[in-house]
Amino acid sequence: MENKHRKRILITGAAGFLGSHLCDRFILEDYHVIGMDNLITGDLQNIAHLFKLENFEFYNHDVSKFVHVPGHLDYVLHFASPASPIDYLKIPIQTLKVGSLGTHNLLGLARAKSARILVASTSEIYGDPNVSPQSEDYWGNVNPVGPRGVYDEAKRFQEAMTTAYHNFHQLETRIVRIFNTFGSRMRLNDGRAIPTFIAQALRGEDLTLFGNGLQTRSFCYVSDQVEGIFNVLHGDCSTPINIGNPDEINLNQLAKEIIEITQSKSKIRYQELPTEDPKQRRPDISKAKRLLDWEPRVSRKEGLERTIEYYRTLPITALEHKDFKYYNHR
Template identity: 55%
Template sequence: MTDSLQTLAGSRPLRRAVVTGGAGFLGSHLCTELRRRGVEVVALDNFLTGNPANVAHLADDPGFRLIHCDVTDYIHVPGDVDLVLHFASPASPVDYLKLPIHTLKVGSIGTNHALGLAKEKGARFLIASTSEVYGDPQVHPQPETYWGHVNPVGPRGVYDEAKRYAEALTMAYRQTHGVDTAIVRIFNTFGPRMRPSDGRAIPTFVRQALAGEPVTVAGDGAQTRSVCYVSDLVRGILALAESGHSGPMNIGNPHELSVLQIARDVIEATGSVSEIRFVGRPVDDPMVRRPDTTLATEVLGWAPEVDWPEGLARTVDWFREAVDVAGARDETGNTVDAGAR
């Protein structure tokens, strides 16, 4: 794996990429890394869950352009495009439970439009799928061959099924239209630029701990998650884009932690005096979640490099400097007190 993403599989030059959801947490990190590697980037975002501030450091870069665009509308990008990275979607329970129809539309209509752009431009296409396609898994750890255990009519179904449909549509474009596609299944990821009020475990815990509030753990905290630092995830995604492999491919950290352990580690890392408070578990909250990353290791030579303590320290430092954690509020004006995903 090279550090410079200058070619795709078959020695095809990679000069210009489109990133949907480019102002979001993951999308903004992808834009940053692509520019670091010399790739021109067009970022599309409707700012529903993304934030232009996430890419403000690229605003004066002539090789970067941010366009306000909803991918459920028709997408038009003038000029050549070599790679389309489709990362537009609400991704946290707080967001997709509030925006269920939009979540389904961006997974279906939005994916269709992004695939259409790749087909029009003859570009490679990579879609951000999710470990949620495995649901509350009955196989552990989860390999790409596992078909999942998903409740399609539960509250989380709008996100799970949007991503499962998006995977099927991606394969249909590959098989019917010959589009060069890839599917990455992303497991829990953390790092700078996460929204403190998005309801996911790590930003919620960090915000609460820094504010001296009780740290809210869902259930008894015995449920497990495998958390990957964002730079490792981005490196794996771009390696998959470069490889020509179609996926699906799991990218995530195979080291498993209980949610209770994550909460305790956050309290220690922040030096907080916060206590842990147990709250009810959300409906269909997975009990275990850990990727089998054998395929990524064998095909890409990829493995995570940033361990949990180091990644957590970097994340806490960013939150201290960049976020008014004490004033973090949801859209209703109420201080957010979410359980952990």
Template identity: 70%
Template sequence: MKQRKKVLITGAAGFLGSHLCDRFIKEDFHVIAMDNLITGRLKNIEHLFPLENFEFYNHDVSKFIHIPGELDYIMHFASPASPIDYLKIPIQTLKVGSLGIHNCLGLAKAKNATLMIASTSEVYGDPEVHPQTEEYWGNVNPIGPRGVYDEAKRFQEAMTMAYHTFHDVDTRIVRIFNTYGPRMRLNDGRVLPAFIGQALRGEDLTVFGDGSQTRSFCYVDDLVEGIYRLLNKKDYHQPVNIGNPDEISIGDFAEEIIKLTGTTQKVIYKDLPVNDPKQRQPDITKAIDLLGWTPKVDRASGLKITYDYFKSLSKDELEKTDHYNFDNFIIK
């Protein structure tokens, strides 16, 4: 009987990590899931617990990692990924992007495993180039409120490339743009779940700034497909953007959510947080040419699935909000 390949997925109980667990189980891997549950939820992966090719480690990757036996792949997806999270736990955010990646790279070197890191469009900061290509170096404020996340991801990329060039570790870097779908947390501060959560609770939708800033939303199944293809792309170690280039203003997006949810609430406007990017749109030329990948799920279809998921949540889950006070970070 052929032995299953083994993959370690850090941040496995989070939104993206849990969907990656599903995909690798579907591909008949032995999945080793790791999460310290600081932002992840066991509910996202509990359906996998009965499987003999799935195991879970409640562990912080910022500490030494020991995985017995052979290991083929490491997917380092552990990190707070929303403003609410990384503004509340800035030190942990920096640690998982520095100590965490160091531990994962050391493990990859020891096991001769391929390692992929989840980088982000936030490495581009508030971009002066539009759309953003992988060659753009970014416009990031290292000491601003978002710096703990942006710089953690930029350091993560640098460390990964250093291990590749100096130790010949087989690495991949995926730069992820705004992604949405089931298992997002309503209370994580990101624009899509924030809007849907407000609509479901009968609250006005809050737009920061004048609504002209843009985002490009990619459905999670499309993202996972792009990630899987990049992992299997041999001999390519440079960053690759994975995201949906269908750009929309936040103001127009709020109107889409109002139409989708049938809410009668209005849109209210508040000051824009410091260093909030004005534009976000991926150039996916590399993903198309290298991977033959383009997103397939249009925003209307993806939003319907996501909205149905949020509607299925219990009242307790719906009311469990964690609104973050941005007042200290607002340009007055």
């Protein structure tokens, strides 16, 4: 039976990297967590430890279709979406639908339940930026018909739809722009830089960098990201807020750090730069500091050590998997 005193939250994309960590965070706060995922990129192993709990339930459902959740809801977190280029280039239509139809369905659900909704946007809406660091008032430099347009424009539409519901229906909405995040439960073969570099280093292979490796990224450890998202949800700001780590590093330096931490004998190998790969990515988090009193606490080195230790615990077959492409712009 529903516990009337326990807050209830729906988390879409619950079996994914960030979604699963958010489930853990709200379980710790004694929320009743309703996870939802169609498992197109998520993995039930990420939330298997939660199924035994009486305050967790799971729906295998595609939010691009009508969403129904019985009982009251206090909050909705919309994290359902492919987030890696290797995924959204493979399933472009589904990516656009989850950002548009899925967002519309969940905004409607939140309105019907009088719930506050937080949508997960991305630093990718800034495109290949002309300014650095990127602050929330920068409108971005995005090609809507480029290879990454399906993801970028899905997220830009998501922000516009969410803002329209806030302005027209007075719905309580929150928008978080998530910058590069890493940590346990990231798929080794999802094509992003850190898991790819770690897998290659642990296998003793050359680490593959595109272009000259001077592209910069700013990596936030997952526990910091989750805490930032938690604060955005419970804060009072309805306009977008960047959550990320402003500690900027180029990919050459990142690869060398991973080789050093893993004590691998791997070398660095360069390949042709992908189309429209952003040259720079660094968040301006002054808004999060001012409004939420939030900033990252875990250093990149400490985060890498934790992440590498996690990957070392995976079955050897996971590390042996080599059938993937690598896109180092995420």
